[in-house]
Every structure is written in structure tokens, then in C-alpha cells.
Amino acid sequence: MPETRKPSAALRRALVVADPLHTFATYKDTTFAMMRELARRGVALAACEPAHLQWRSGEPVTAWVREVELTGARDDWFRVRHQGREALSAFDAVLMRKDPPFDAEYFYATHLLQQAEREGARVFNRPAALRDHPEKLAVMEFAAWAPPTLVTRSAEAIRAFHAEHRDIILKPLDGMGGRGIFRVGPDGMNLGAVVETLTANGHTTIMVQRYLPAIAQGDKRVLIIGGEPVPYCLARIPQGGEVRGNLAAGGRGVAQPLSDADWAIARALGPQLAARGLLLVGLDVIGDRVTEVNVTSPTCFQEITQQTGFDVAARFVDALQAALAADARA
Known part of the structure; x- marks a missing residue:
């Protein structure tokens, strides 16, 4: 492991809320890179998953956390030093790094993390900001910098958008990693089938953007x-x-x-x-x-x-x- 430095007074312990650690591809994972740099600076690390968050009435928000240290190995890259339930406010920083989808469970997790903030926890990114900026929809606020974009579940509106822009991209609002993205060109081939599939026959809202060459x-x-x-x-x-x-x-x-x-x-x-x-x-x-x-x-x-x-x-x-x-x- 790289030589460590004494942590600053403001950052001695950090909790990472993320997907299971054993699923990390450490050669490319950004959360791992954050943890490695924190460890290099002498910060004590702990980790949990959103499923481990808990809020009992009259008590602070807690999580079942594992205190870990990095081994420097590629595969068995961490070892657990201790595990137990602890208040999130006991950590100097809480990093919310759970991957999408932004589903109901993610939404509930942000509420638990926001309560932890009220109790003194410092959460990054802030839970309310995570809720207020759905990753596809957030671009709509910055229309001057974005391509022409439509958010709808209406097949009629999508057909009109295609007629105007001719070459379009359609994608689900809760996707990640390129999943569920379709391009429909000027001939409109399969537009109806794509719209039916992505909108679940008009029951699911999607995003449509002009194709950018x-x-x-x-x-x-x-x-x-x-x-x-x-x-x-x-x-x-x-x-x-x-x-x-x-x-x-x-x-x-x-x-x-x-x-x-x-x-x-x-x-x-x-x-x-x-x-x-x-x-x-x-x-x-x-x-x-x-x-x-x-x-x-x-x-x-x-x-x-x-x-x-x-x-x-x-x-x-x-x-x-x-x-x-x-x-x-x-």
C-alpha cells in the first residue's frame, strides 16, 4: 500500500454507501479509487449498502457497517476489521455511491440519509440534491446547453418530435450504461415498436433527444x-x-x-x-x-x-x- 499521511482533523472516518464491495472491479472502479485515496491519507474506512440503513423511532439513523482496510491486492482487495451497527452521524463524511437505477429503494435511502444529515451527518452528494436531479431529467433545466429534448409517454408527441427532427434517440429515464437506448432515423423504421416497448404502451415516461452526429x-x-x-x-x-x-x-x-x-x-x-x-x-x-x-x-x-x-x-x-x-x- 502507498505511504499514508495523517488525516486532517475534519476527516478521520468515512463511510461509503455503495453496492457490495466484492462486486467492485478495482482496476476501473471510481468508488474504489476514492477509498484508496482516503486510505492513503490515513482516513479510517467503513462501508455499507443501502439495504443496511435503518431508522428506528426515537433513535438516530444507523447502518450495519463493516470497518475495512485495503490490502493492496487486486482480487482480495479489502479485509474486514470489525462490523456492527453505528449511527451515520458518527462518521466525518458519508459518501453515497450506490449505482443506479434510481428506483423506489434509492429514493427511500435518500430520505434516511437526509434524516442522518439532520442529526449531524455530512453526506456527499447531498440526499435532497440527489432527489432533485434525476440524471436524465436534470438536463432539462439547462436547455440552452442541451440538444432538443422531449420527456413524455405520449406516442403522438414522440411521432411529432421525430417528424420535426428526423433522427432521434429514445431512452428510459432510469437506465444506465447505455441500456435501452434506441436510435430511429429519418425513415422512422420501427418507431412504433420502440415507443410501445419503452413506454410500456403509454404507461412509462421516457426521454427523446435529437440525434447528435x-x-x-x-x-x-x-x-x-x-x-x-x-x-x-x-x-x-x-x-x-x-x-x-x-x-x-x-x-x-x-x-x-x-x-x-x-x-x-x-x-x-x-x-x-x-x-x-x-x-x-x-x-x-x-x-x-x-x-x-x-x-x-x-x-x-x-x-x-x-x-x-x-x-x-x-x-x-x-x-x-x-x-x-x-x-x-x-
Whole structure:
């Protein structure tokens, strides 16, 4: 393991709320990169899953947590030192890193985490901000920077949108990793079947956007930490005729400096989102248009660091410590 440093007074213990640790692909996982940097700084780590959160009347919000230490190995990368139930307010920072989908259980978890905040816990990203910024819908607030977009369950409205823009992308509001994304071109081939499938015959709301040919150069993940853009993004480039650039859908990740358009978007949106309690945001940018605002568990730390040498995890922990210090002064 790398040499550790003494943690700052504001950050001695951190709790990570995430998917099961044994499922992490540590060679690329962003939450692991955060934990590794925290451990390097001497921060004591604990982990739990949303299912482990509990709130009993008259008591603080607790979780069944496992105190872990990192081994430095790729496979058996952590060992459990102790486990038991503990109040979330006992930790200096709580990192909510559960992957989508943003389903009912995720929604309830944000309410438990918000109660923990009332009891003194410091949660990042803030639970209320997570609820207020569904990752697909959040882009609608920033229409000046986004492609033409429609959110609806109406087949008629979708057909009218297609007639206007001719080449469109349709996707579920709760998807991740490129799942359920369809492109329908000018011929309208299979539009009816796609709409019926995604909307469950008009019972489920979806998102429709004008197709952006710049996807051929990549769907760029632009990271904003503490309101400031990371100077490199990861362009996820579709492969083999795919329309999706997502790494989970087979896209190739290429780190590159932010373009002028990337900087403009990040500087316009970053301070607004940070002020709402979003310490870490991942913007999806195609060409000069932002298509999604990712706030639940933005990724790509390791890919950017490995290809450019810019230590994204260190930037994140610096921002976390700064946020905790600012809270302490308030």
C-alpha cells in the first residue's frame, strides 16, 4: 500500500454507501479509487449498502457497517476489521455511491440519509440534491446547453418530435450504461415498436433527444468536483456500428483535454450544481451539447488518471476536505 499521511482533523472516518464491495472491479472502479485515496491519507474506512440503513423511532439513523482496510491486492482487495451497527452521524463524511437505477429503494435511502444529515451527518452528494436531479431529467433545466429534448409517454408527441427532427434517440429515464437506448432515423423504421416497448404502451415516461452526429467522436464524461471542472474528460467512442458510447456497451474510452465547448458548459453548470450540494457531477457531453447530468455515482476517475496522470481521486478528496472545513466554519 502507498505511504499514508495523517488525516486532517475534519476527516478521520468515512463511510461509503455503495453496492457490495466484492462486486467492485478495482482496476476501473471510481468508488474504489476514492477509498484508496482516503486510505492513503490515513482516513479510517467503513462501508455499507443501502439495504443496511435503518431508522428506528426515537433513535438516530444507523447502518450495519463493516470497518475495512485495503490490502493492496487486486482480487482480495479489502479485509474486514470489525462490523456492527453505528449511527451515520458518527462518521466525518458519508459518501453515497450506490449505482443506479434510481428506483423506489434509492429514493427511500435518500430520505434516511437526509434524516442522518439532520442529526449531524455530512453526506456527499447531498440526499435532497440527489432527489432533485434525476440524471436524465436534470438536463432539462439547462436547455440552452442541451440538444432538443422531449420527456413524455405520449406516442403522438414522440411521432411529432421525430417528424420535426428526423433522427432521434429514445431512452428510459432510469437506465444506465447505455441500456435501452434506441436510435430511429429519418425513415422512422420501427418507431412504433420502440415507443410501445419503452413506454410500456403509454404507461412509462421516457426521454427523446435529437440525434447528435458528433457521437462518432465520443460521448464525453466531463467531471466537475466542488464546482470546478477536471481539465481532462473521457471520450467514450462507439465501436462496431454502435450508437452508444458507454463503456458498459463496448465503447472505447479515450482521455483528452477539455475542449473550449466543454469548458464553457462545465463553467456554466458547475457552480450552480455545487451550490446545491453536488460535490461531484459527471456531465455527458456530445459535441457541444450536454445530454445528461450524472449525480448518483459518476465514474471515469481511473481511466482519466491512467491515461493522463491527472490524479482525479486526489482532487476529489481535496474538495471533500474543503467542503467539510467549510461546514465546520459555518
